[in-house]
Amino acid sequence: MRPTVNDIAREAGVSLATVDRVLNERPGVRAKTVQAVTDAIVRIGYVRDLAAANLARSRSYRIACLLPDTQSQFLATVEQAMHDAAAAAVVSRTEVETIRFPAEDPHALVAVLADLQAQGISGVAIMAPETPHLRDAIRDLRRAGVAVVALVSDLPNTERDHFVGIDNVAAGRTAGVLMGRFLSGNPGQIMVVAQSLLSRDALERRRGFDAVVQAEFAALEVLQTLEAHGSPDILRRAVFEMSRHAPRLRGIYVLGSGHRVLGAALADLGLAGRVVVIGHEMTPHTRTALQNSTIDALVTQNTGHLARSALRVLRAKIDRVPIDEGQEQIRIDIVLRENLPQVADDPASPARVRSDQAA
Amino acid sequence: MRPTVNDIAREAGVSLATVDRVLNERPGVRAKTVQAVTDAIVRIGYVRDLAAANLARSRSYRIACLLPDTQSQFLATVEQAMHDAAAAAVVSRTEVETIRFPAEDPHALVAVLADLQAQGISGVAIMAPETPHLRDAIRDLRRAGVAVVALVSDLPNTERDHFVGIDNVAAGRTAGVLMGRFLSGNPGQIMVVAQSLLSRDALERRRGFDAVVQAEFAALEVLQTLEAHGSPDILRRAVFEMSRHAPRLRGIYVLGSGHRVLGAALADLGLAGRVVVIGHEMTPHTRTALQNSTIDALVTQNTGHLARSALRVLRAKIDRVPIDEGQEQIRIDIVLRENLPQVADDPASPARVRSDQAA
């Protein structure tokens, strides 16, 4: 049997009340007694039963997930993943509320955070660009005992407890290597397309991509980043314009989750299937593009893992227990058509291939 | 507040005892009353508090993990991952015992399983080739109420509850595409190396690899599989022998987790760095080989995920609760040097790259 608090009390020769005081760091225990209890704890290998503890505390976790209100398939995927993770987390008494804040207004975000703190929320997962206002708001949250994790895009200069997401420089490097290897070091030009270069993740990816191409695939020339700024027309025109000046265009790197108009533009230019296209993030659109080979490879992060990890880390921080680093490391996934994960709720997805002969 | 059993009782106009009988499927309740209670449950949205339920049951999960006693870095990694997952699972009152069984003796395995059943184990994760004996043993376990999952290598014709692992045909296809693309469709020969072709996973990978290369990279010729049978010498000789007859050797596909002797043989043949090497599984050895570019790409499954997933699925099956398909799908990971995950406990691993300017 697993040792309980009573076993500690017996082993340490003190009463249950004292053990309780030590365990929950309540005052009124002599240092010597504390030592005796902690010794007993390690001696008998006691591990607190968190389920029972939380039951007794009747603690529940109220968590807020803050995402910008930008229209984006990737954000929609993240929100959906968080919703699913939240549904699975009700059994561990976790409630999650997702809030979209105005992307352009740092004051609005700060107001939302202040409001959450007032409401007595216990944890916050946030995806937002780092501003001085946000730094202060996060510090205030932490001071108030609220756990904070940065999601997708890190906030390294704030007091956030943890970052849940991938190393975007490495993701860019990965995209760069794939591009270089798929082109086998032959010379040519690479077009880079982004929604905008304002976000930290896009910048870091571009940096990683450039570094690798420059160092290992010197025959490739990486062109200036085209910014779509949310407008299909701007992107379309820019692609046509640039392709005129890039006679040996052999690859396209899409820093964000891809733009529907890009496929059409490539088809019009007669480039479809003749250039290597590498993008980021798994969305309904990039998934389809990968399936019909409009995109050759995706460098992604698993949004399901992202959401579940954020909730797990927040719960751990709230409970002040250590986190399992290995489990919380979000990997950089490379997805080709061949290793495209099946979507669980897609009735059209083919049955698992399996052979019934052979041991 | 979350509704409790008492709320159900009030809502359904019955007593707590009756609610309890319905919830735990105990006899002695009229169909009409059962209906009234289940109606009330959905009406108020009751979700059973599993933590409290397990506490009251004072249930703990005793789980056995069965692995063949073959010497292999991959198996060692799996065992280690299971050990780590077990350590993290003590808080959810889960005990895991890993047992290595004689790989060559199906009767010994059956005996171990029968013994476990007698000991009153509640769940089993097993990695073994499918034999009639094993089929029967698994059926008996299931009949006795023991949950069973197949690990790494599926047992599709048994009554196992679930398979925790990747689709190995797809993994082979993925390796095939990487090989083809890295070689850019230029003609050449591919050597295939395996420990043995007896295990289902190796066979399936080879099948997927062949299918893709044949269909999409017709210029490549895939040579006959070399089987090492655990002997570095056999492998070494076979590689030398075959490379004499393959003047245009451009790639090597390692079906298993790679063989230390292979790197040396390639160096001796002057092929190091001149052929594309693609392997499977992340082990200390393949990791190093990837870092120093002896191997170009690895197609892997995350053993940490594998182990945690196995434990989660087993617990879910024991509790008879549905599993979160999305979370339990083990992805086929493609690992290049650039997206090599950091090892958490490696003090020598470089700090996370991050820039402190830029929002």
Added chain:
DNA sequence: AGATTTCTGAGGTACGCACCTCAAAAACTC
């Protein structure tokens, strides 16, 4: 209607822990 069977309700104990109170013991102070 009476006997019999089947349901149902009221209540208790337990799981492992948190958190509370009150009194007694021990350790200090002067």
Added chain:
DNA sequence: GAGTTTTTGAGGTGCGTACCTCAGAAATCT
């Protein structure tokens, strides 16, 4: 050594559920 402060012990209640008993009500049968 009397008074004061600090530390400790004993005990209780509750968290949400499981599981048990026993008595009484309701339904069914004869």
